[in-house]
Ligand code: ADP
C-alpha cells in the first residue's frame with residue numbers, strides 16, 4: 001500500500017507542532033515505529049528535539065536539508081510506519097518529491113509547517129506538499145491584536161531578516177487578516 005500524506009499548516013502558534021506530536025504519539029502508543037525530523041535552522045527551544053510552544057517535546061533527527069533527510073531515511077535497516085517532519089517551509093521544494101517517495105514505500109507521512117510567510121505569500125514547499133496531501137489540516141491561532149480565534153497570518157514585528165528568519169514572540173505574532181491590514185497601513 002501507499003502511505004497517507006497529511007499536512008498540518010497555518011500561522012505561528014496555531015498548534016501545528018502540537019498536532020504533529022499528537023499524531024506521532026498515537027503511532028507510538030500503537031507500538032508503531034516513528035521517525036521525527038526537523039530542520040537544523042530551527043533551534044528556538046532545542047537543538048535536537050521537536051518542541052511546542054507549551055514545551056511538549058519529542059526527540060528528533062536534525063537534518064540540514066532535504067538531501068540529508070532522504071539519505072538518512074535510506075540508511076534505515078527497518079522501515080518506519082510513519083515519518084513526521086516539522087517546519088517543512090524551511091526545506092527546499094525538493095522535499096515534496098522525497099515525501100512522495102517515502103509514501104510510495106508504504107510509510108505514512110505527516111508534515112507540519114507555515115503555509116505563508118509574514119508577507120502573506122505562500123511558502124513553495126508547503127504549497128507543493130498541500131497539493132500532494134491526502135488530508136490538509138488548516139489550523140488557526142488567536143489574533144494577538146483583536147483576541148478573536150481567527151488568526152491565519154503571522155505578522156513580523158521587526159521587519160528585517162527576510163522570510164526565513166527564525167523567531168518567537170519577540171519577532172512574530174499571529175494575526176487575523178483585518179488586523180494584518182490595519183498594521184500594514186498604520187504600522
Ligand atoms: P505552532 O507549531 O503552530 O507554532 P505549537 O503547537 O508549538 O504551535 O504551540 C501552540 C500553543 O501556543 C498553544 O497551545 C498555546 O498554548 C500557545 N499560543 C501562544 N500564542 C498563541 C496564539 N496567539 N493563539 C493560539 N495559541 C497560542
Ligand code: MG
Nearest residue numbers: 016017018052
Ligand atoms: Mg511549530
